[in-house]
Amino acid sequence: MYRLYGNSGMANLAPHMALETIGAPYEMVRVDTASKEHQGATYLRLNPTGRVPVLVDGEQPIFETAAILLHLADRHPDAGLMPPVGTVERGLAYQWLIHLTNSVQVAYLAYYYPERQVADAALADSVRQAAEVRAGELFDLLDKALAGRDWLTADRPGIVDFMLLMLTRWGRNFAGRPPRLLPNIGTHAARTAALPAVIRAFEQEGLTQPWY
Incomplete structure (x- = not known):
């Protein structure tokens, strides 16, 4: 277990x-x-x-x-949480998963913990603002990738979609433009959050609506 x-x-x-x-x-x-x-x-x-x-x-x-x-x-x-090994779709799944981890999640790290990025605490707010802008740019890219698609890399939901929903949720309180306001990101979040398994995970963690 x-x-x-x-x-x-x-x-x-x-x-x-x-x-x-x-x-x-x-x-x-x-x-x-x-x-x-x-x-x-x-x-x-x-x-x-x-x-x-x-x-x-x-x-x-x-x-x-x-x-x-x-x-x-x-x-x-x-x-079926990843496309088959050796397919182009599998390569794209690796691409987006690493992008979400190495780029989007890094922007969130700077947004939520700006004091870790600077020696002078007076600069922390500026770091947070810049991190939100950077995250917005990265979500713009993801929104374009989702155009005409239900899921990011395959014809069924998988681990990349779960990662994307989690990171979409983390930006729900952005002062400027939360990721859910992007048309394809918002639709993807709603579609993923409606999956029974996803509902169970959110409820078991005690998370209340709105989830993203």
């Missing part, structure tokens, strides 16, 4: 959607980040970076959201 460590609405949300879609037995283990449980010795033995999430498969912990998603897709190919 899998164990997924995380907290409500954090980076564990996309793997949680995947686990619900797969239907394999798992346990959701809450990590109290407010009390810095993720920085304690017990958790650091699972993930030395001190971040959530961690997936424990048997006795092996795996961290990094994208790695967890890929592992689950590979372990359960019948769930």
